[in-house]
Amino acid sequence: MNEVEIGLTKRATRGYSLDDVAVIPSRRTRDPEDVSLAWTIDAFTFDTPVIAAPMDSVMSPATAIALGKQGGLGVLNLEGLWTRYEDPSAVYQEIAGFTETEVTRGLQRIYAEPIKAELIAQRLQEIRESGVPVAGSLSPQRTKEFHETVVKAGVDLFVIRGTTVSAEHVSQNREPLNLKEFIYELDVPVIVGGAATHTAALHLMRTGAAGVLVGFGGGAASSTRASLGIHAPMASAISDVASARREYLDESGGRYVHVIADGGLGRSGDIVAAIATGADAVMVGSLLARASEAPGLGWHWGQEAHHATMPRGYRAFVGEGGSLEEVLHGPAHSADGRTNLMGALRHSMATCGYSELKEFQRVDVVIPS
Amino acid sequence: MNEVEIGLTKRATRGYSLDDVAVIPSRRTRDPEDVSLAWTIDAFTFDTPVIAAPMDSVMSPATAIALGKQGGLGVLNLEGLWTRYEDPSAVYQEIAGFTETEVTRGLQRIYAEPIKAELIAQRLQEIRESGVPVAGSLSPQRTKEFHETVVKAGVDLFVIRGTTVSAEHVSQNREPLNLKEFIYELDVPVIVGGAATHTAALHLMRTGAAGVLVGFGGGAASSTRASLGIHAPMASAISDVASARREYLDESGGRYVHVIADGGLGRSGDIVAAIATGADAVMVGSLLARASEAPGLGWHWGQEAHHATMPRGYRAFVGEGGSLEEVLHGPAHSADGRTNLMGALRHSMATCGYSELKEFQRVDVVIPS
């Protein structure tokens, strides 16, 4: 371990972010056209390893469908605007119109509206009709309340996503979600997280999860570190969770649980670094919030931003960077690493001589000083 | 030791600040409601481990009372405005009105006004009448002069606070304060500091102190490092002083001296990091100066700012961030980590699976690169 002595009684691990890491080509190069970005989880194969973050600024039923058609996986936030409001268009307008001083209180008020079970069913049905894989997400707190609705409505993949999700939640006053039982009963692949350590991820893998989200929501619009003092530098977290994947693969006699980087992906180069440090796929927020099809009208915010008593996220302006197709597959007409994300990943892999995502996890990396 | 070779003749210790440290959740989570923030020192138990810094921008008799009612400990600066002026309201207005070029000379003039023993007695009496624990502070230089006044007026806890306080002050021209004797005679729990090394803290503990303040006044409004070249990165200092706590606990056969982080606490995440690296409680300045009840009118300054010949602190604008209750317990309507401080600490501990402050000192931490 990469240990640091803070003082006489306390040691720490040193952690690296995706920004800290760069890949370094070596003796072989390859044609970008020969690179495959295919990613298979359970019975589902996707052309690209991109999952949209279940955030209201990123995903509507329509954009989940559009992303599915572009080869990625759209995940709808089942406790967001689309399941609280019959027609959230006016709400999106309102959010886009808030001043900086109004926005946190405004979001707190807007998200005080109750979630409707019938809207969950209706939104999932809209996606199903399009023919793309259907995926929705709930926080651990809401999963107990709404999972039967979700099961009845039918999903192909289910995501349980919170700042931190553990396999062992302790509570004095209520019966906590038993993840293992729940996943067993649900009978569809479940992706669960965030987690950021070998131990936490290993325990999540043992619940039967098909994938683990790496990260604590440390994205562009989060203040989790300033507020809670919690932070997991992504490159190190991915590598530590990949180590749990390896241990669990052995102890389970061959179950491969996917490692999905969730947070800190602000440029295509960060997606490259996430795969290079061990991720199988990436959950992308702000980069997709820039697509013209994204519902957020150029703004981006997460669940933490509207917490009723302890908001710890911001509404961030991300602007518009082209169609979803351009964002994912180009062509790009700017050089900032925010469009043609898959072209960049493909090009980087080719330049380093790799043709498959799984192999690219072994690429040489450098930490610039 | 985490040693660095500066050159062929000089070695240094590497030190980490609270900003450098983040906590990292692992396999267990917990409900925030199940977390206790109770802190006991000597015969006093507080609902929260928060002590207000004895600074004129933070504490008036009224805010000391208000903080006591919110579960913290207010400490009145007994050599500040409230003991120099019968009614300091106009002085606070004057300080708030200074331009940047006027302010240091202005503070030097305002604090040239002599301290009145009768005002010390009167202010402490005001606090006592409210029923909250009574605490006041003096610098080591003033302790000899005014401690009898203080003892006569009666305090529950006494704080001796300077940039650096040692158990062994050497002077050629006067009899220095004998801390050990003084603490023995005073017969109330004494918190003393700043100190930042194992050795310095151990010697302070041996004087009979109930608590040691960690830090050299390195807060938001200080220029001690630029002026004196003195600096102690807080996370390392806390851990080193916690190591003295452990040694003294053993050598004294069980006296537990409290380690209190004093300085560098600009966000709730810093409070989390202070406990995580070994602090029992925190002494908070600028964060409380933002409460609407704070006397500083949106400004914050410390004792160093008005030194007659070598000022080494600034008047900093901190603005207003809600009522004292909101600052401590929320609800927050902004995401900057400066309100709902205790909610954030509670939430962070719960996310990491801890329910008691003392246990949380063992949480895993990471140093992002």
Added chain:
Amino acid sequence: MNEVEIGLTKRATRGYSLDDVAVIPSRRTRDPEDVSLAWTIDAFTFDTPVIAAPMDSVMSPATAIALGKQGGLGVLNLEGLWTRYEDPSAVYQEIAGFTETEVTRGLQRIYAEPIKAELIAQRLQEIRESGVPVAGSLSPQRTKEFHETVVKAGVDLFVIRGTTVSAEHVSQNREPLNLKEFIYELDVPVIVGGAATHTAALHLMRTGAAGVLVGFGGGAASSTRASLGIHAPMASAISDVASARREYLDESGGRYVHVIADGGLGRSGDIVAAIATGADAVMVGSLLARASEAPGLGWHWGQEAHHATMPRGYRAFVGEGGSLEEVLHGPAHSADGRTNLMGALRHSMATCGYSELKEFQRVDVVIPS
């Protein structure tokens, strides 16, 4: 190796940029006049170790000639404006006139114009007539298509330059360039790159190259790191490639392949650091784009800036810093390290007591913290 553990499954090398490195004089000093900057590659000796980057903002046929007369080597980009347009003057004006929002699309359009073989021949002929050594560059992708034109037109040195060039390019759909065969047939010294590791460079050296370009185009106007996640800190890359030079020198029984730093040279101090870490010569872009003779009209851009689907470079404003002679040999009338580049190198070598470039590769260096 200077290894870093990113996490439990991934290690990285720590890399240093030229900015990170400073040379440190020691016991001997020397007169600057006694320093030689002569550099010999194959049959060509140059008064200075400066090669101009084959970028349209830096090199026209006229500036290639001017640089040759100043003691350096000008390399014309054979797939740039001068071989796409009969008279590119108006195109340069257009590029200089683009707004920031227009520029990437504008460059994409301008460089969509086909390359003309006859213009390649004509431009090389112009340079030849001046009597200076003739050098041109192609990307690996274009080399197959145009190298016969180049050979027929005649060059003294040939440069194959791409973001990454490897000795082993793999393609499923076309016959890739066989570098070794190509270099053997070409029968003039070939400089090839970028490369940044010992292995990659060693394989390039084995193809018969006379020089290897170190770097991945990480200059002032590049966003390769943000886009592709690819980055090679230059000081470390130079040293690693110099290690390949040493290995190949031994295995080949004495062939000395030149190590040429290409990228990250923004000040004369960076040129010093490049030689100090092992480079034989430097390929300079933005610093020469500032010469009044440079064709770019105060702007600088590279090949990556106009990629049709994944641009990853910018047009950067560099302004004008004096004549080519002043930029190279002074006198300077500003202190920013961008004029009198050779005077600075000479002065630095003298101050450290060295009189030859090759010896200066051994100078002591420091990494300021």
Added chain:
Amino acid sequence: MNEVEIGLTKRATRGYSLDDVAVIPSRRTRDPEDVSLAWTIDAFTFDTPVIAAPMDSVMSPATAIALGKQGGLGVLNLEGLWTRYEDPSAVYQEIAGFTETEVTRGLQRIYAEPIKAELIAQRLQEIRESGVPVAGSLSPQRTKEFHETVVKAGVDLFVIRGTTVSAEHVSQNREPLNLKEFIYELDVPVIVGGAATHTAALHLMRTGAAGVLVGFGGGAASSTRASLGIHAPMASAISDVASARREYLDESGGRYVHVIADGGLGRSGDIVAAIATGADAVMVGSLLARASEAPGLGWHWGQEAHHATMPRGYRAFVGEGGSLEEVLHGPAHSADGRTNLMGALRHSMATCGYSELKEFQRVDVVIPS
């Protein structure tokens, strides 16, 4: 040694600046009044360890006298404005009036005026008449030309100061200054530098120098690093030169050569750090240029700024920070660490429990991360 591997062929030393270092008080404190700042070199004892840098913005004959009366040592630049111009007042006005674009050319022109031997004699005489110790400086290049003038005029201490001065200067075209012979003949204590390594300093000590200047002119107004790639982080350089002091003390059987930090002293905290890492005294530039008696009219520049062909320094605005007495001894009315320099040093030493400069070289230091 604190070694870093840049790449496979190159190692570096890691170096620390004064900014990187902080002192850390421990178990004992002391009254500031009990601290002595006395510094003795050869037959001269000064109340403070402050030498003024021989720069035209800092020293005139009048300020050299004033500094002597305040307990420091003023050194006049014998190849500056005061020995080129009969009355330089108008020249100072002109320099203060230059725009940023004019200033380098303007300085080059102003310093093209020849040095007059008779003015050297006259200026030294002015200082001598005041009764303070007389000190002047020349660069190594000018020492041969003017040292007889200096000897005839009479100095108490002589300074030979260049960016880098070595004991062994090699030249093909002229007889270089033989430092050892020269110092022997001169028969007054000579302070010489800059140097920054153990070896370089040891060789300078063997020439008979009474003091060695540490640093390469890396002050506030220098661009030596950007231009020449030369840089010596001061804390490490001081410690390395202090190691030479120790070795030479032994090999010479007791000659103590003083280590004088020259450069990087922007705040009183930097002076503290210089002593703490091994310096006996400090040569101060920009901090003294702020005194109202300084001739520079609020501007500061060094010799490098007017080099005829390769200027590598700037004219920096430093403003005015009070009288020379206030700058050195206070009282201060601002908290920025630029006034009451000696009060700050005294206070810092007292806080750390030291009463003599020599002992303070042993104080504990920390490198904040």
